[in-house]
Amino acid sequence: MQLMGIELLLKGNNFLRMLSGLWVAVRISLVSVILSIGLGLIVGALMTVQNKVIKTVMRLYLEIVRIMPQMVLLFIVYFGTTRVFGINIEAELSAIIVFTFWGTAEMGDLVRGALISIPRHQYESAEALGLSKLQTYLYVILPQTLRRLIPLSINLITRMIKTTSLVMMIGIVEVLKVTQQIIEANRRTSPNAAFGMFATVFMMYFIVCWPISLLSKHLEKRWSDR
Amino acid sequence: MSIKNEILKIEHLHKAFGENVILKDFDLSVKSGEVIVIIGPSGCGKSTLLRCINGLEDIQSGKIYVDEQPVIQGSKDLYEIRQKIGMVFQSYDLFPHMTVLQNITLAPMKVQKRKKEKVEKEAIELLSRVGLADKKDSFPRQLSGGQKQRVAIVRALCMHPEIMLFDEVTAALDPEMVHEVLQTMLELAQSGKTMLIVTHEMSFARAIADRILFLDEGELIEEAPPEEFFTSPKTDRAKKFLQTFEYSKK
Ligand SMILES: Nc1ncnc2c1ncn2[C@@H]1O[C@H](COP(=O)(O)OP(=O)(O)OP(=O)(O)O)[C@@H](O)[C@H]1O
Ligand SMILES: [Mg+2]
Numbered sequence: 001m002q003l004m005g006i007e008l009l010l011k012g013n014n015f016l017r018m019l020s021g022l023w024v025a026v027r028i029s030l031v032s033v034i035l036s037i038g039l040g041l042i043v044g045a046l047m048t049v050q051n052k053v054i055k056t057v058m059r060l061y062l063e064i065v066r067i068m069p070q071m072v073l074l075f076i077v078y079f080g081t082t083r084v085f086g087i088n089i090e091a092e093l094s095a096i097i098v099f100t101f102w103g104t105a106e107m108g109d110l111v112r113g114a115l116i117s118i119p120r121h122q123y124e125s126a127e128a129l130g131l132s133k134l135q136t137y138l139y140v141i142l143p144q145t146l147r148r149l150i151p152l153s154i155n156l157i158t159r160m161i162k163t164t165s166l167v168m169m170i171g172i173v174e175v176l177k178v179t180q181q182i183i184e185a186n187r188r189t190s191p192n193a194a195f196g197m198f199a200t201v202f203m204m205y206f207i208v209c210w211p212i213s214l215l216s217k218h219l220e221k222r223w224s225d226r
Numbered sequence: 227m228s229i230k231n232e233i234l235k236i237e238h239l240h241k242a243f244g245e246n247v248i249l250k251d252f253d254l255s256v257k258s259g260e261v262i263v264i265i266g267p268s269g270c271g272k273s274t275l276l277r278c279i280n281g282l283e284d285i286q287s288g289k290i291y292v293d294e295q296p297v298i299q300g301s302k303d304l305y306e307i308r309q310k311i312g313m314v315f316q317s318y319d320l321f322p323h324m325t326v327l328q329n330i331t332l333a334p335m336k337v338q339k340r341k342k343e344k345v346e347k348e349a350i351e352l353l354s355r356v357g358l359a360d361k362k363d364s365f366p367r368q369l370s371g372g373q374k375q376r377v378a379i380v381r382a383l384c385m386h387p388e389i390m391l392f393d394e395v396t397a398a399l400d401p402e403m404v405h406e407v408l409q410t411m412l413e414l415a416q417s418g419k420t421m422l423i424v425t426h427e428m429s430f431a432r433a434i435a436d437r438i439l440f441l442d443e444g445e446l447i448e449e450a451p452p453e454e455f456f457t458s459p460k461t462d463r464a465k466k467f468l469q470t471f472e473y474s475k476k
Contacts (some may be wrong), residue, residue: 125319125378128280129333129385130308139332143323 005183005193009200014182021175022204025164028095028174033157035096036103040153043104044111058108065105071166073098078170095167099160110152114145147223154216158209175201232294233258233389233420234279239288241271241278241444248274249444252288256389261421263431263452266441267467272424275441276391279422280311293388309337312382312390316397318374320366320381326353327362330381338385345384352380356410372403376410389420396427408434428471432456440464 009015047058078094081087089097118141126136168177179197186193234256241249248271256262264272277283279290281297281304290297292307320329330349334340353359356376366374375395382390392411396404408430415421415434425431431438431452438455440448440463448455448464459465 119317121315121317121319122321124282125313125315126321128282128308128311128313129381130305130337131333132305132337135336139336140321144321147323 004199005190005196006200008182008186008190008193008197011186017178017182018175018200018204021173021178022208024092024172025161025167025174026208028092028099028164028167028172029157029160032096032099032103033153033160035100036107036156037153039100039104040107040111043108044115047108047112048115062105062109065102070098070102070163071169073101074166074170091167091170091172094170095164095172099163103156103160106156107153110149110156111145114148114152115141117148118144150223151216151220154212154219158212161209161212162205175204231257233260233292234422235289235291236279237289239275239278239290240286241274241283241288242286247444249278252444252446254439254446256420256422258388258420259418261415261419261423261434261436262439263423263425263435263437264439264441265425265428265431265467266447270441271444272441273393276313276393276422276424279391280308280313305337309333309385310388312385312387314375314378314382314390314392314395316394318366318371318378318398320374320378322366325363325365326358326369326377329366329377330384333381334384349380349384352383353377355413356380370403371399372406375399375407379407379410379414383414389422390414392421392423392425394424394426396425428456428468440467442467 009018043058043061046054047062049055074094077089077098078091081089081094122140122144123136126140127133131139164174165176168174168180173181179201183193183197232255234254236252236254239249239252240247241252252275254262264275266272274283278285279292279297281299284299293310295303295307297307298304320326321332324332327346327349330352331342331345334345334348335342350359350362353362356379358373358376358380361369361373361377366377369377378395379390395411396407399407404427408427411421411423412430412434421434423431423434433452435452438448438450438452439446440455440459440461442463448459448461450460455464456468459468
């Protein structure tokens with residue numbers, strides 16, 4: 001009782017279950033982040049083109065993602081598609097689709113910002129040297145863009161990890177769900193376990209996200225003046 | 227020495243930004259080894275002319291030939307022609323994420339597919355000619371403005387261009403750094419490079435030029451050898467322009 005539920009961690013394989021729940025959350029965000037970065041580079045480049053139609057479509061996409069709560073997107077993909085199209089998308093895959101859909105838009109916007117912050121004479125002096133458009137992007141523009149992008153995208157990654165707590169709404173047993181289950185199962189013996197257990201979850205998120213933001217600060221400092 | 231004569235030929239060039247006509251029926255012919263200096267008031271179209279020559283601007287009509295090849299914006303040959311044109315701009319345009327050596331060797335390696343060791347060797351030779359061999363591993367932000375511009379010149383030279391274009395390369399420099407950059411350009415001229423230079427440094431123009439072109443409002447107003455141009459300009463507009471560089475107590 002005095003331990004406020006921490007003792008539950010040592011009971012059976014509870015702690016291990018929580019860790020594997022954490023891994024589910026990290027796995028979903030990791031896959032989504034990697035996909036978002038790849039697709040975001042393309043979407044970001046598309047956002048800078050002069051073509052009105054492409055520009056409008058991209059704006060619309062970004063607005064939809066910003067306006068729509070992630071939970072609604074999750075429900076649409078997980079429950080909606082089964083009903084309407086008769087396809088059954090697995091919960092974890094649904095989560096990855098939604099997180100990638102969201103991450104790509106946010107990432108794309110970051111890429112767009114980074115691309116337009118590169119001065120025009122960088123493009124011109126590369127072209128004046130005879131570099132093709134592709135080579136100009138590959139060797140001159142993208143490396144500078146990535147340097148500006150990494151600190152910003154790390155911020156997005158931590159936001160994603162935090163948001164994975166929503167996926168239990170579509171039945172994925174991640175760390176938060178596991179913790180709930182453990183608390184429920186021990187209601188009799190440890191009625192006050194909630195505080196300690198959720199505090200543990202807090203620590204777990206912290207331990208995952210903290211090094212990531214440290215890394216971002218470090219990179220920001222290292223590259224700030226290049 | 228090659229006997230190829232005409233490196234650059236411009237015929238009836240017409241360039242406008244929308245309604246705003248910048249260059250009107252402009253003609254120019256530059257022979258191998260010639261050093262041409264273009265002067266004229268601000269906004270008269272000097273930068274635009276240089277940018278047209280290497281296809282950074284589209285043109286409305288007229289023809290530009292570099293080494294007998296037509297410069298056409300958007301054509302595939304443009305990338306090949308640009309290798310024959312070295313250009314140095316007013317703004318420091320080195321790539322900030324690369325060292326001096328990487329800046330210089332990028333285009334020779336990626337565009338001309340030359341061997342890394344050979345390009346690096348040549349780059350270091352060129353760097354030592356401008357007194358910057360010890361800076362080869364520095365990043366641009368660690369260099370002074372004058373050093374950056376000399377690296378930019380070396381970067382262009384390493385592509386073995388037929389002609390070098392300079393657009394007010396000292397305009398953004400502190401006065402004490404102007405000299406080292408102009409000295410580098412003088413040595414380049416003495417080595418026989420074909421050069422087309424835009425500058426506001428009149429004494430430098432006088433020293434380096436084989437021919438002076440005076441532009442005003444997009445037109446070639448006067449063309450003469452430097453001594454003649456500076457001592458007895460023929461047109462009133464040129465006289466007026468030269469007076470803006472002189473100071474006297476009234
Ligand atoms: N991208 C552009 N769009 C529209 N107008 C432009 C553009 N670039 C230049 N101009 C105009 O073209 C004219 C000539 O410009 P340019 O830069 O060639 O002049 P300049 O002779 O190099 O002047 P300076 O000595 O100040 O460098 C100016 O009136 C300028 O406003
Ligand atoms: Mg200019």
